Amino acid sequence: MANLGIGIIGCGNISAAYLRLAPAFKGLEVRAVADMNMAAAEARAAEFGVKAQSVDDLLANKDVDVVINLTIPDAHFSVTKRILQAGKHAYSEKPLVLTLEEGEELRALASGRGLAVGCAPDTFLGGAHQQARALIDEGKVGRITAGCAAVLNHGMEHWHPSPDFFFLPGAGPMLDLGPYYVANLINLLGPVRRVGALTSSATAERTIANGPRNGEKVPVKTPTNIHALLEFHSGATINLSTSWDVWHHKRNHFELYGTEGTLYVPDPNFFGGTVEIGGRDGSLTTVAPWDHPFGKVNQHHNGRDLANYRTAGLADMVAALVAGRDARCSLDRALHGVDVMTACLKSGETGQFVTLTTTCTRPAALGLDEARALLA
Numbered sequence: 001m002a003n004l005g006i007g008i009i010g011c012g013n014i015s016a017a018y019l020r021l022a023p024a025f026k027g028l029e030v031r032a033v034a035d036m037n038m039a040a041a042e043a044r045a046a047e048f049g050v051k052a053q054s055v056d057d058l059l060a061n062k063d064v065d066v067v068i069n070l071t072i073p074d075a076h077f078s079v080t081k082r083i084l085q086a087g088k089h090a091y092s093e094k095p096l097v098l099t100l101e102e103g104e105e106l107r108a109l110a111s112g113r114g115l116a117v118g119c120a121p122d123t124f125l126g127g128a129h130q131q132a133r134a135l136i137d138e139g140k141v142g143r144i145t146a147g148c149a150a151v152l153n154h155g156m157e158h159w160h161p162s163p164d165f166f167f168l169p170g171a172g173p174m175l176d177l178g179p180y181y182v183a184n185l186i187n188l189l190g191p192v193r194r195v196g197a198l199t200s201s202a203t204a205e206r207t208i209a210n211g212p213r214n215g216e217k218v219p220v221k222t223p224t225n226i227h228a229l230l231e232f233h234s235g236a237t238i239n240l241s242t243s244w245d246v247w248h249h250k251r252n253h254f255e256l257y258g259t260e261g262t263l264y265v266p267d268p269n270f271f272g273g274t275v276e277i278g279g280r281d282g283s284l285t286t287v288a289p290w291d292h293p294f295g296k297v298n299q300h301h302n303g304r305d306l307a308n309y310r311t312a313g314l315a316d317m318v319a320a321l322v323a324g325r326d327a328r329c330s331l332d333r334a335l336h337g338v339d340v341m342t343a344c345l346k347s348g349e350t351g352q353f354v355t356l357t358t359t360c361t362r363p364a365a366l367g368l369d370e371a372r373a374l375l376a
Contacts, residue, residue, distance in 0.1 A: 003029040004318050005063045007088075009055055009079055010070030011035040011044040014093060017310050018068060019048040025315035026376050027322070034058040059086040066091060066318065073170045077102040080117065084109045089321065091118040091314045094179035096334040098170040099342065100357065103335040110331065116320070118327050119334035121180045122313025124187040125366050126271025127295015131287065132256075132263060133188055133365055141277060142260030144189060148239040150251045151177045151269070155244035157218065161211025164218045172222035173242035174341050177269065181240060181254075182337045183329075184268035188256065189232050190362045192340050194355040197228035199348025202245035228344040233359070240344070271295065272307030293371045315374045316366070328363035336360040 006028050008015055015033065022028045032051040035041040045052035058064060059082060067083040069076055069092040077097045083090040084106065096119040097103045110117045123129065136144060151173060156163040165171055185192075201224045205217045224244040231237050241251075254265035261280060266273025272295045275287040289295055294312060297305040313329035320327035336358045343354040364370075 003027055004065040005029055005031045007031060007058045007061060007064035007067045008033045008070060009058065009067060011040040012070065015044055015070050021309065021311045024376055025311055025374055027318040028315055031063050032058050032061055059083065065089060068314065069093060072165050073098060073175065074165065080106055081109065084113060084115055087113065089116045091317060094120045095175050095338055097338055100339055103338055107331055107335065116317060116327065117331040118313060118317035118329045119331065120313055120329065121183050122310065122329050123180055123268050123271050124184040125294055125312045125328060126307060126309065127289065127292030128266050128273040128275055129184055129187065129268060130292055130366050131290055132265045132275050135263060136188055141258030141263045144236045144256050144258050146237050147256040149181045149185065149254050150241040151181060152241060152243045152246040152249050152251060154247055155206060155224065157206040158209045161213060163208060167206060167218055167220045167222060169222045172224055173244045174226045174344055178242050178341050179337055180268040182340050185238060186333055186337065186360065187363055189234055189236050191233050191336055191359045192356055193231045193233050194353050195228055195230050195340060195343045195347055196353040197226055197344040197347040199223035199345060200225045223345065223348060226344055226348060230340065270306060271309050292368055293375060312374060319374060328366065332360045333363060
């Protein structure tokens with residue numbers, strides 16, 4: 001497969017991961033990076049041996065076919081819109097947009113121009129989550145009827161030097177970390193029918209505890225404690241908790257309750273991890289990991305062995321463009337995820353269940369051969 005030229009807009013922390021991992025996949029060649037801060041673009045370009053350009057010049061670059069949008073969430077819509085208007089395919093970091101109206105505008109623009117839009121997260125393509133998907137599809141725990149998922153900690157101000165945007169509308173734990181959980185739920189169970197939620201914030205401000213702004217206060221303008229109930233079209237009901245008001249807990253990241261047993265799924269913020277099955281007889285079995293290429297350890301961070309294959313979703317989108325098939329990290333699924341998350345926040349405001357206005361299909365499973373085919 002011939003390489004497509006990749007450009008990146010946004011040269012913050014996450015850009016290094018894309019630049020480092022893109023060469024591991026077929027069909028991807030990063031040719032230019034851009035940022036509103038030209039010094040940031042030049043520094044990242046020098047680090048990885050690519051061209052630094054202004055945003056305008058990158059969008060006009062005829063050697064760039066697909067542009068990755070790594071800007072802050074509040075800019076995702078406007079930047080992705082500019083990418084499409086420039087006649088290029090777009091792949092965005094999560095969340096795709098902050099409102100359904102923005103997402104529908106992007107969908108109409110992309111459709112009218114014959115362009116593709118993809119969106120992270122792609123961690124559900126990881127070996128552990130695809131193995132969990134296979135176990136569900138094989139009926140190993142029967143039909144999933146209920147479950148719970150939880151991402152609980154005490155927020156980003158402890159490690160991020162400029163965490164302001166995490167506490168603004170468009171972020172918070174639901175829209176910042178929720179996409180990993182919602183994307184995996186769609187992967188495992190399909191689309192959501194309706195949601196209800198309770199939302200709150202423990203404090204009106206946070207104190208930065210890292211970097212040059214250490215001790216500075218930042219305002220909290222979005223809920224930091226969201227507990228939601230999701231009803232799926234399959235009939236399953238899932239409790240999803242996302243909170244930055246928790247100092248310590250013992251909850252599992254993911255538990256799915258089936259008619260024949262329980263499936264324990266690892267943290268969907270990562271590609272790998274251990275899958276376990278609890279049987280009717282009370283037994284707990286660790287499932288032997290299969291030989292999935294996106295489950296193999298390839299990174300060591302803070303004393304942890306990690307499987308990190310960020311960019312897999314982009315590689316799958318590029319392969320889908322060439323093959324004329326549906327991309328797994330598609331606009332429709334990303335927009336449905338936005339619908340789920342914003343409906344949870346709306347339910348918290350109104351005290352009412354919210355029926356979703358979008359739907360999608362489950363993404364195709366990514367088996368061993370399909371995953372290997374994406375690697376260089």
